[in-house]
Amino acid sequence: MSAQATSAAEPQRNYLNADYGIKSWLLTTDHKRIGLMYLLTMTLFFFLGGAFAVAIRLELATPHGDLVESETYNKLFTMHGVIMIFFFLIPSIPAVLGNFLLPLMLGARDLAFPRLNLLTWYLFTIGGVFTLYAVVSGGVDTGWTFYTPYSSTYANTHVIATALGVFITGFSSILTGLNFIVTTHKMRAPGLTWFRLPLFVWAHYATSLIQILGTPVLATAILLVGIERLFGVGIFDPKLGGDPVLFQHLFWFYSHPAVYIMILPSMGVISELISTFARKRVFGYSFIAMSSLAIAILGFFVWGHHMFVSGQSVYAGVVFSLLSMLVAVPSAVKVFNWTATLYKGSIQFSTPMIYALGFLGLFTIGGLTGLFLATLAVDVHVHDTYFVVAHFHYIMVGGALMAYLGGLHFWWPKITGRMYPEFLGKISAVIIFLGFNLTFFPQFLLGYLGMPRRYHVYPDEFQVLNVLSSAGASILGLGYLIPMAYLVWSLKYGKRAPSNPWRASGLEWTTPSPPATFNFDRTPVVTTEAYHYSEELGAPRTGTDVREVEIV
Amino acid sequence: MWQDAPLFPESASTISDSVDQLYAFLVVVSLFFAFGIATVVVFFAVRYRRRQGVIPARIHGSVQLEVVWSLIPLGLSLVMFFWGAKLYFATLDPPPGAMDVYVTGKQWMWKVQHPTGQREINSLHVPVNRPVRLTMTSEDVIHDFYVPAFRTKRDVVPGRYTIAWFEATKVGEYHLFCAEYCGTKHSEMIGSITVMEQHDYERWLTGVAAGETPQEAGARLFESMRCNTCHSGQDGARGPTLTGAFGKPVQLRDGRVVPFDEDYTRESILNPGAAVVAGFDSIMPTYEGQLSEDQLMQLLAYVKSLGAEGGDQ
Numbered sequence: 090m091s092a093q094a095t096s097a098a099e100p101q102r103n104y105l106n107a108d109y110g111i112k113s114w115l116l117t118t119d120h121k122r123i124g125l126m127y128l129l130t131m132t133l134f135f136f137l138g139g140a141f142a143v144a145i146r147l148e149l150a151t152p153h154g155d156l157v158e159s160e161t162y163n164k165l166f167t168m169h170g171v172i173m174i175f176f177f178l179i180p181s182i183p184a185v186l187g188n189f190l191l192p193l194m195l196g197a198r199d200l201a202f203p204r205l206n207l208l209t210w211y212l213f214t215i216g217g218v219f220t221l222y223a224v225v226s227g228g229v230d231t232g233w234t235f236y237t238p239y240s241s242t243y244a245n246t247h248v249i250a251t252a253l254g255v256f257i258t259g260f261s262s263i264l265t266g267l268n269f270i271v272t273t274h275k276m277r278a279p280g281l282t283w284f285r286l287p288l289f290v291w292a293h294y295a296t297s298l299i300q301i302l303g304t305p306v307l308a309t310a311i312l313l314v315g316i317e318r319l320f321g322v323g324i325f326d327p328k329l330g331g332d333p334v335l336f337q338h339l340f341w342f343y344s345h346p347a348v349y350i351m352i353l354p355s356m357g358v359i360s361e362l363i364s365t366f367a368r369k370r371v372f373g374y375s376f377i378a379m380s381s382l383a384i385a386i387l388g389f390f391v392w393g394h395h396m397f398v399s400g401q402s403v404y405a406g407v408v409f410s411l412l413s414m415l416v417a418v419p420s421a422v423k424v425f426n427w428t429a430t431l432y433k434g435s436i437q438f439s440t441p442m443i444y445a446l447g448f449l450g451l452f453t454i455g456g457l458t459g460l461f462l463a464t465l466a467v468d469v470h471v472h473d474t475y476f477v478v479a480h481f482h483y484i485m486v487g488g489a490l491m492a493y494l495g496g497l498h499f500w501w502p503k504i505t506g507r508m509y510p511e512f513l514g515k516i517s518a519v520i521i522f523l524g525f526n527l528t529f530f531p532q533f534l535l536g537y538l539g540m541p542r543r544y545h546v547y548p549d550e551f552q553v554l555n556v557l558s559s560a561g562a563s564i565l566g567l568g569y570l571i572p573m574a575y576l577v578w579s580l581k582y583g584k585r586a587p588s589n590p591w592r593a594s595g596l597e598w599t600t601p602s603p604p605a606t607f608n609f610d611r612t613p614v615v616t617t618e619a620y621h622y623s624e625e626l627g628a629p630r631t632g633t634d635v636r637e638v639e640i641v
Numbered sequence: 642m643w644q645d646a647p648l649f650p651e652s653a654s655t656i657s658d659s660v661d662q663l664y665a666f667l668v669v670v671s672l673f674f675a676f677g678i679a680t681v682v683v684f685f686a687v688r689y690r691r692r693q694g695v696i697p698a699r700i701h702g703s704v705q706l707e708v709v710w711s712l713i714p715l716g717l718s719l720v721m722f723f724w725g726a727k728l729y730f731a732t733l734d735p736p737p738g739a740m741d742v743y744v745t746g747k748q749w750m751w752k753v754q755h756p757t758g759q760r761e762i763n764s765l766h767v768p769v770n771r772p773v774r775l776t777m778t779s780e781d782v783i784h785d786f787y788v789p790a791f792r793t794k795r796d797v798v799p800g801r802y803t804i805a806w807f808e809a810t811k812v813g814e815y816h817l818f819c820a821e822y823c824g825t826k827h828s829e830m831i832g833s834i835t836v837m838e839q840h841d842y843e844r845w846l847t848g849v850a851a852g853e854t855p856q857e858a859g860a861r862l863f864e865s866m867r868c869n870t871c872h873s874g875q876d877g878a879r880g881p882t883l884t885g886a887f888g889k890p891v892q893l894r895d896g897r898v899v900p901f902d903e904d905y906t907r908e909s910i911l912n913p914g915a916a917v918v919a920g921f922d923s924i925m926p927t928y929e930g931q932l933s934e935d936q937l938m939q940l941l942a943y944v945k946s947l948g949a950e951g952g953d954q
Binding site: 243328368433541 | 648649650659660663664667670671674675678679681682685686689690691692695696697698699700701702703706707710711713714715718719721722724725726728729730732733748781782783785787789790792793794795796798799800801803816818819820821822823824825826827828829
C-alpha cells in the first residue's frame with residue numbers, strides 16, 4: 090500500500106494533463122478521452138430522460154390527467170424511452186467503461202481503430218442532436234417502439250427527425266462493436282489467453298456480436314418507416330398494401346437482442362465487482378463467460394414473444410415461448426455463480442459492492458418476471474400492461490443502470506485519479522435500491538390488475554399503487570442526484586487515488602491513476618489467470634510477477 | 642377462487658381462474674428463488690465479511706453444481722412453458738355455438754355490432770354464460786381489445802381480422818381497454834363490457850333500435866355490388882359458389898389449399914387475384930376503396946351465413 094501511495098502523490102503526466110484545450114479533446118484518438126466524452130454526453134441524456142420520467146410520474150400521481158395534455162404525455166413517455174434506450178442504456182457501459190477499460194484490461198495501448206472510435210462519438214452526438222431537435226421542435230409521440238402504421242402514416246409529430254437520430258446512432262453502436270471485437274482478437278497482451286480474460290471482456294465481446302448483427306436490422310426497419318412516411322410507398326400500412334405486423338418482426342429482431350446489449354456489459358461489470366470485493370476468483374469462470382455468448386446467441390431467436398397477441402401464427406408463438414424460456418438458463422447460471430463467489434470470500438462492503446449486491450436482487454426479480462412474459466397464457470393477460478413496464482425497468486434500470494453506477498464508482502479512481510466520498514456513496518446506493526423498488530414493484534401489481542401501459546388517464550382504483558410508484562420515483566430521483574453531485578465534487582476535492590485502491594487484480598490497476606496516454610510503459614506479460622487473489626492481497630499480475638498458475 | 646384476493650383483478654370468465662392459477666404458480670416459484678437467493682447472498686455477505694487475518698478460500702468452481710443449477714431452471718421453465726402453452730391452446734378456439742359480435746376499432750373508439758343488428762360504441766352488452774366470439778378489425782392503426790376481468794387480449798389490426806372470444810361467468814360491468822398504443826387519446830379508448838342475465842340481455846336488445854342484422858346488410862350488399870351475378874351458385878357460373886364454402890379448405894388454381902376463413906374472404910374481395918379458386922379464371926375486379934370496414938364485415942357475415950347453410954354443422 091505504501092509504495093502505491095507515494096507513487097500517486099507525485100504529479101505525473103497522464104492522459105488528462107497530457108494536453109489541454111478543446112481541440113485536444115475533440116480530435117483525440119485516445120480511448121480514455123473518448124470514453125470521458127461519452128460519459129459527459131450520456132450523462133446529459135440521462136438527466137434529460139430522467140426529467141421526462143419525473144414529469145410522467147407526476148402526471149400519474151392522479152388518475153385524471155390534470156398536469157399535461159394527453160398529447161404532451163405521449164411525447165413525454167416516447168422521449169423518455171427513446172433517449173434512455175438509444176442514447177443512454179445501449180451505449181452506457183460499452184461506450185464509457187468499455188471504451189476506457191478494454192485496452193487497459195487487454196494490456197494494449199488503444200483500441201484497434203482509434204480514429205473509428207472517435208467517429209463513433211461523433212455519430213452518437215450527431216444522432217443525439219437530431220433527436221434533441223425533435224424534442225425542442227415539438228417532440229414525437231409514437232412510443233420508442235415506433236409501431237406502424239401509427240408511426241409511418243398517422244403520427245403528426247417529428248418521427249423523421251427522431252428516427253434519423255436513432256438511425257445514425259445505430260452506426261455508432263455497430264462501429265464500437267466492430268472495434269471491440271477486433272481489439273479483443275488482435276491486441277491481447279502476451280500470455281493473455283482467452284480464458285485468462287476478465288469476464289468484463291467476455292461480456293463486451295458477446296455484446297459486440299449483437300451490436301454488429303442486430304443493429305443493421307433496426308436501421309433497415311427505421312429506413313422503411315421513413316420511406317413509407319416520406320414517399321407513401323406501401324410497406325407497413327395496409328391502406329397502401331403493406332403489412333403492419335412486419336414492422337414488429339423487424340423491430341423486435343433488433344430490439345429484443347438490444348436488451349442483451351444493455352444487460353450483458355452490466356453482467357461483465359458485476360463479475361469484476363464481486364470478485365474484487367470478495368477477494369476471490371469468480372466461481373465457474375468459464376460458465377459465466379460461455380453464458381454470455383449463449384445469451385447473445387439465444388437472444389436472436391426470441392423476438393416473437395413480443396407478439397403473442399399480435400395475430401402471429403400460434404405455432405410461432407409456441408416456438409418463441411419455448412426459446413424464450415431457454416434464456417432463463419444462462420441467466421440463472423450467472424446469478425448462481427456470482428452468489429457462489431461470495432462463499433468463503435473476504436467481503437468488503439464498499440460502494441461498488443453495494444451496487445453489485447443490489448444488482449443481484451433486482452436482476453433476479455427482473456429475470457424471474459421475464460418467465461411470466463414468456464409463458465403464453467399469462468402473457469396474453471399482462472402483455473402491454475404495467476407488468477411489462479416493471480419487468481423491463483428491473484432489467485434495464487435495476488440491472489444495467491445499477492451495474493453502470495457500480496462500475497463508475499469502481500473505476501472512478503482510475504478514470505479521474507480521485508476517490509469519491511465513500512460514505513455518501515454507500516448512502517446513495519442504498520437510497521437508489523430502495524427508491525427503485527418502491528417505484529417499480531407496485532407496477533407489477535398494477536399490471537396484473539390490468540392497467541395498460543402508456544395510459545395518460547386511468548381508472549380511480551389504480552391510484553393507490555400509482556401514488557406509491559410516484560413516491561418511490563422521487564426517492565429514486567434524489568438517489569441519482571447525490572452521486573452526480575459528489576462525483577463532480579470529487580474531481581477537485583476528492584482524495585488522490587492510488588494506482589490500485591481496491592487491491593484488485595486486473596491489468597488496468599497496474600497503471601497509475603489516471604493512466605498515461607499510452608497506458609503501459611512496457612507491454613505487460615500475463616502469466617496468471619484473471620482474478621488471481623491469494624494470500625498476498627492485491628499484488629498486480631504483470632510479467633515480473635510470476636506465480637503458480639492453477640488449472641481448473 | 643381468487644376473487645377476494647386484492648392483488649388479483651376480478652375473475653369473470655371461464656378462463657380467468659386457470660390463468661390465475663398458472664400466475665400463482667409462477668409467483669410462488671419466483672418468490673422461492675428471489676427469497677432463496679437473497680437469503681444466501683445476505684448470509685454469505687455477513688458470514689464472510691472482511692476480517693483481519695482471514696484468507697479467502699481458493700475455489701474455482703464445480704461442474705456438478707453448474708449442471709445442477711442449469712437443470713433446475715431448465716426443468717422449471719419447461720414446466721411453465723408446457724402449462725402456459727397448454728392453457729393457451731385450450732383457450733384458443735371459442736366453444737361451438739358462440740354468439741358472433743363484430744368489433745371495429747378506430748382512433749379512438751370501439752364500434753361493435755350484435756348478430757341481431759344492434760350497434761354500440763365503447764360498450765358491449767353480453768349475456769352471461771354464453772361464449773362470445775369477436776371478429777375484429779381496425780380502420781386505422783393497431784388497437785388491442787383487452788378485458789382484464791376476462792384475461793382476454795387481442796390486437797386489432799388494420800387490413801385483417803383477428804378473432805378473440807370470452808365466456809363471461811359473472812354478471813357485472815367490466816373494463817374494456819385499448820392495450821396497444823394508438824395515438825393521442827389512447828387512454829380514452831376505453832369502454833365497458835356489461836354482462837347480463839340472458840333474459841335481461843334479451844330485454845336490452847329489444848330496447849335498442851336494431852336495424853338490419855349484419856348478414857341482412859351483407860345480403861343486400863351482395864346484390865347491390867352485383868356479387869351475385871358471378872357467385873350465383875349455379876352450374877357454369879363465372880365465380881365459385883359460396884354456399885357451404887366458409888370454414889372449409891379451398892383448392893386454389895396454383896395448387897395451394899387454404900382455409901376459407903375471415904382473412905381469405907377479405908382478401909378475395911379486396912385483392913381477388915391473390916388466391917383464385919381452382920377451375921376459375923382471375924376475372925374478378927377489386928373492390929378496394931369501394932367498401933367501408935363496416936360493409937366488409939357485413940359481407941363477411943353474409944358469406945359466413947351462406948357457409949353455415951350448406952355446411953354440415
